[in-house]
Amino acid sequence: MVLAPQDILIEVVTKEFVCAIPKKEIKLSIVKELLDIITTTDKTVTARQARRALKRISFDAELLLESLEFIPHPAKADEEKVASCIHVQIINNE
Amino acid sequence: MRQANGRLFIQVYNGAKIEKSSIHPFLLQAQGGVMVLDSLVNVAMEVFEHAAVDYTLLSHLEWASPFSPDSSNLHLQFLLRTFRFLVLGLNSRSTALFRKNLQLFFERMEQPRMKLFFLSLVWNDPLSHEALRVVSLKMAAQCIIVDVSSFKWTLDYKSFVIPQILCSLASDNAMIRQSALALTSLLSAIVVSNRELNKSFISLVRRINEASEELKMDAEQLKVIMANHMQQKTTATTSSALFGFIMSPDVPGHVKHGLLLALEHVNSTKILTSLLPVLNDMMIDGEQTAEPLKSTSSSVLSLLLERFTPHSASILSSKNGWESFLKVFNQLTLPTVLNSHTYTEFDVTGTANIQMLFIDHRKCGPRAAGYSH
Numbered sequence: 331m332v333l334a335p336q337d338i339l340i341e342v343v344t345k346e347f348v349c350a351i352p353k354k355e356i357k358l359s360i361v362k363e364l365l366d367i368i369t370t371t372d373k374t375v376t377a378r379q380a381r382r383a384l385k386r387i388s389f390d391a392e393l394l395l396e397s398l399e400f401i402p403h404p405a406k407a408d409e410e411k412v413a414s415c416i417h418v419q420i421i422n423n424e
Numbered sequence: 425m426r427q428a429n430g431r432l433f434i435q436v437y438n439g440a441k442i443e444k445s446s447i448h449p450f451l452l453q454a455q456g457g458v459m460v461l462d463s464l465v466n467v468a469m470e471v472f473e474h475a476a477v478d479y480t481l482l483s484h485l486e487w488a489s490p491f492s493p494d495s496s497n498l499h500l501q502f503l504l505r506t507f508r509f510l511v512l513g514l515n516s517r518s519t520a521l522f523r524k525n526l527q528l529f530f531e532r533m534e535q536p537r538m539k540l541f542f543l544s545l546v547w548n549d550p551l552s553h554e555a556l557r558v559v560s561l562k563m564a565a566q567c568i569i570v571d572v573s574s575f576k577w578t579l580d581y582k583s584f585v586i587p588q589i590l591c592s593l594a595s596d597n598a599m600i601r602q603s604a605l606a607l608t609s610l611l612s613a614i615v616v617s618n619r620e621l622n623k624s625f626i627s628l629v630r631r632i633n634e635a636s637e638e639l640k641m642d643a644e645q646l647k648v649i650m651a652n653h654m655q656q657k658t659t660a661t662t663s664s665a666l667f668g669f670i671m672s673p674d675v676p677g678h679v680k681h682g683l684l685l686a687l688e689h690v691n692s693t694k695i696l697t698s699l700l701p702v703l704n705d706m707m708i709d710g711e712q713t714a715e716p717l718k719s720t721s722s723s724v725l726s727l728l729l730e731r732f733t734p735h736s737a738s739i740l741s742s743k744n745g746w747e748s749f750l751k752v753f754n755q756l757t758l759p760t761v762l763n764s765h766t767y768t769e770f771d772v773t774g775t776a777n778i779q780m781l782f783i784d785h786r787k788c789g790p791r792a793a794g795y796s797h
Contacts, residue, residue: 335755336755338750339729339752339753342733347733347734353740359746385594
């Protein structure tokens with residue numbers, strides 16, 4: 331059977347391994363890489379391994395907080411745009 | 425040996441030539457499909473006696489891979505093939521003849537170092553038959569036992585002998601391990617000064633000798649013994665010397681593989697950092713060829729990647745460590761051929777020990793069975 335070094339390294343990613351990484355950015359990068367692999371690979375084995383690796387990792391709020399941070403949109407410009415779209419729609423329906 | 429004008433000549437050291445008439449009858453028998461064994465041996469030794477082999481290689485080389493595809497070392501290949509022929513002939517009905525010719529074979533290797541180097545090529549050759557490897561280990565022991573104290577050089581940190589013995593001790597074959605342990609038993613008796621105690625492999629050899637019974641029973645014990653030994657503060661130089669062989673480009677892949685197996689439980693961020701150049705070089709080599717990695721190279725690569733453990737995870741905080749990790753993680757088109765084992769489903773509920781990684785290629789289906797380029 332032919333496997334890639336990538337497959338071996340995915341198996342390295344365990345709960346203990348990720349916990350032992352001192353930097354949060356690195357942990358997040360690994361999660362991102364696993365997600366990339368799942369979404370881009372055409373190899374069933376690799377995708378399954380990456381999915382399992384993600385299941386092994388413990389996610390806590392602190393790790394994901396930055397990714398979940400709410401970024402407010404610019405208020406007036408968008409509201410006007412939405413309002414004008416709705417206005418046009420109402421007119422068309424009439 | 426060369427052919428000119430239909431006549432076969434054999435070039436010898438002193439420039440004299442032997443015309444074909446002296447071996448003509450044997451060649452006729454061989455061509456006719458009938459070759460008496462004794463005749464075959466005589467022809468082989470005739471060729472051996474007059475072949476212009478460069479024996480100085482055996483005293484100058486530390487490492488060699490005579491049968492690697494890019495090897496041009498015909499002298500070593502010739503010697504190895506002749507040795508193999510003579511040893512396998514010891515099982516024939518002409519044992520005495522083969523034994524006598526084996527003695528003639530080694531007479532050309534005047535210095536003990538030459539013999540030991542040659543024998544180490546055999547006993548650690550992954551392509552050699554296991555019986556041949558056992559015989560070469562036993563012959564090495566016979567060579568050393570004549571005057572053990574004169575083999576103090578084998579314990580030097582630069583010497584090829586101890587790494588080659590460690591590779592044999594990592595073998596699954598109990599006979600090979602037992603024969604290698606006979607060597608360590610002899611070498612452990614060498615007397616060294618207190619100053620040399622931490623500047624040579626003597627303490628490691630003595631530790632291995634103490635654990636010989638466990639090693640005879642179980643090949644995995646070598647990893648435990650090495651790990652326990654390397655935890656001592658006084659063994660830092662020994663550890664450094666052994667990992668130095670793994671980092672050296674001159675050392676053949678199968679030796680690196682054997683050493684990585686023996687040192688599997690000796691790991692740390694510092695050690696893994698020192699091995700990163702080896703990992704990077706292997707990845708670069710793999711990228712430059714469309715061929716799958718050979719099984720020795722892929723085994724070495726696997727063993728290196730398995731060193732990314734929770735114990736060494738802090739390596740990812742360093743630029744080099746993270747870049748190397750990412751390079752492998754993102755590598756999509758580098759195929760590697762793992763050892764030809766049957767794979768079964770991996771249990772994710774247990775600890776992710778890479779050695780337990782098995783993938784059932786039957787369940788994965790043909791689409792996931794390999795890589796398309």
